[in-house]
Amino acid sequence: MSEWEPKITAFLCNWCSYGAADLAGIGRMQHTPAHRVIRVPCSGRISPKFILAAFRRGVDGIWVSG
Amino acid sequence: MMKGLLEYMGTEPGRLHFSWISSAESTKFVEVANTVAEEVKALGPAKHFIKEKAEVA
Amino acid sequence: MLEYVGKIRDIARRLLSENKVDVVIGFRQGTIPMMSEPAVVSRPEDVDELYWDYNCGINLTNYLTKRTDRIGVVAKGCDSRNIVTHIVENQIKREQLYIIGVPCHGMIDRSRILAALDGQEPTAVVVNDTEIVVTGPGFERKFNRQEYLQNNCATCIHRNPVVYDELVAEKVEEQKLDDRYADVKKIEAMSPDEKWAFFDKILAPCLRCYACRNACPLCYCPTCFVDESRPQWLGKSIDPTDVRTFHFLRAYHCAGRCTDCGACERACPVNIPVRLLTKKLNMDVEDLYGFEPGMVPDVRPPLDVYRPDDPGGFIK
DSSP: OOSOOOOEEEEEETTTHHHHHHHHHHTTOOOOSOEEEEEESOGGGOOHHHHHHHHHTTOSEEEEEO | OHHHHHHHTTOOTTSEEEEOOOTTOHHHHHHHHHHHHHHHHHHOSOOSSOOOSOOOO | OHHHHHHHHHHHHHHHHTTSOSEEEEEEOOSSTTOOEEEEEOSGGGGGGEEOOTTOOSOGGGGTTTOOSOEEEEEOHHHHHHHHHHHHTTSSOGGGEEEEEOOOOOOBOHHHHHHHHTTOOOOEEEEOSSEEEEEETTEEEEEETTTTBOHHHHTOSOOSOSSOSEESSOOOOOOOOSOTTHHHHHHHTSOHHHHHHHHHHHHTTOOOOOHHHHHOTTOOOSSOTTTOOTTOOSOSSOOHHHHHHHHHHHHHHTTTTOOOOOHHHHHOTTOOOTHHHHHHHHHHHHHHHOOOTTSSTTOOOGGGSOOTTSOOTTBO
16 A cells, blocks of 8 residues: 555445446456445435535545436 | 535535446446546545544534 | 604504404514614504614514414515515415515614724614714714625615515615625635635634524524434534534525525624625526526425436536
């Protein structure tokens, strides 16, 4: 771990992006390990509170994907 | 709107990302995941909005 | 302005004695100058309590939330827009209300006048067409009325009520302004670090008294997010991060609903310009959705509905 890696909270929709992530895994695609995934039943559930709460706990970036 | 206000109050643009990916678009997922990570990496560690003191309930 | 007082009293007396309403909500003179306070009158013989002057900046819509009786309410331009918002959000029914519309000339900024007096105690304040004359023990000061208006009144473009059952006077001419959002744009031009430092400085004196929230007619949630403890979204301290989270979310909850009535700023005991945040959101709502809150009944605020043509430029 010589280089700094960001910590990114990823809010992924169960039906869309989470599925895409799953498919990417099945396809053994290489991608960044920076994301910490939180699966949500729907990205419409994301409230600004969640985003602020994540920032307050010190994440470097946030990615909301439906 | 939320992103607008965050940036207005001094959070760097590029810390918060939104995207829309179907469950069949694994290639797009990998692509966006990498872009997001790169952009955040370019900004460096977050300096703001972090609560330094321990949370007391 | 004083001619409004007689008219307001007449209307209130008529409404109460004809049993058209159960109560009339208006203003009465405060115990100290420049502090008119809300008054609820339920008997015709009490209507002489009611008053109107240049210090009625409190938003009376705040007192309507979830009431079930029939109410006569005195409303200036911004109050009437908040009444519309209340009707849209099912906090009150239009049939319950008899709106006494007051064309407004702008309210004066008490805190700036007190600051200019530098600790001298005013005992009487008289406002005429152009000047504010403040007198106290051993001094008399004059202020230009237009200059010492509340900032939101100086940039107001809806001085006349948008809904009313009766007006107390002829409508006033609306202001024509070049740029209502000049202060917001100035901040937007800064770099992220400058913005951060700017808001750190502005929010530093905040004591988390929640006066801005309580004065706001939009803030009627049974449990406010600051009081929630499971999960607890933010601490109750004056830690800068907590203060910032509070102000961020308070402003955000008003997005697309705020009428810029200035009640929050007026209520702040440490004079934080909290409107800088809500105004930014007002500007965005206007730019993105072409929407101004509280102008038309039956139109839900834009963040409340989905339309296929909603702007989505931020989505990858």
